[in-house]
Amino acid sequence: MAIRITDECINCDACISECPNNAIYEPDSEWAYADGTSLSGTVTTPSGEEVDANEMHEAKSDEFYFIVTDKCTECKGFHDEPQCASVCPVDCCILDEEHEETEEQLTAKKAWLHGE
Template identity: 40%
Template sequence: MALIITDDCINCDVCEPECPNVAISQGDEIYVIDSSRCTECVGHYDTPQCVEVCPVDAIIKDENCVESDEQLWAKYEQLTSGT
């Protein structure tokens, strides 16, 4: 499943540059994750890098966007193939 950033976000700016899929951007009040680009770092890293660097644990799994490992891999392949 994709990840989301909760209201606990303190806008510290550390998550955005860590995302290999450019899925994180500044929203109106807090950073947001584009679920169509989030692969939880599948294909790039063993763990989601944004979760690793978040100092307030504001990044969690999005229960409304459940995806299997196979779906995350397929999304990774689509994002990296340029199609």
Template identity: 35%
Template sequence: MSLMITDQCINCDVCEPECPNQAISAGVEIYVIDPKRCTECVGHFEKPRCVEVCPVDCIPLDPAYVETREQLLAKYTQLTAEKAPS
């Protein structure tokens, strides 16, 4: 699954720089997570960094984007290949 940021977000700015996939950005009212880039930190860390640093615990799993660990790992592989220098 991808993660999502709920409306409990206080816009504290700590999650965005922690995301290794640049999946988090400022939305209209609160930060948002791009499900196409979110791997729940699979391939990078044991636990999602944004969840670990969030002071208000407002980053649950997004039930609209159900993915297996294997799918998240495949997404991680694709994203890191895109970052690799040509």
């Protein structure tokens, strides 16, 4: 599963620098697949969608920090546990049960994001 940030987020900024995939963004910030990854140009996502990695997308929240599901790997291949959840002072980084993924899928997503 990916991680999501609940509306209990206090926008403390603790999580954003911990994410190895640059999947966490500040409220009201545009995002791109290419941000903090090796992706560039037209790429095919692990779910099979063709996208422009450099295209900017609208913020997923204008009130609190948010995680881009397609970039979240639960820190697999980097750490033993999701770093955002381990540093969050209010425990608002939780498993996103709407986006279940196996460890193999998360590892493949990491390789896709970082060209490994």
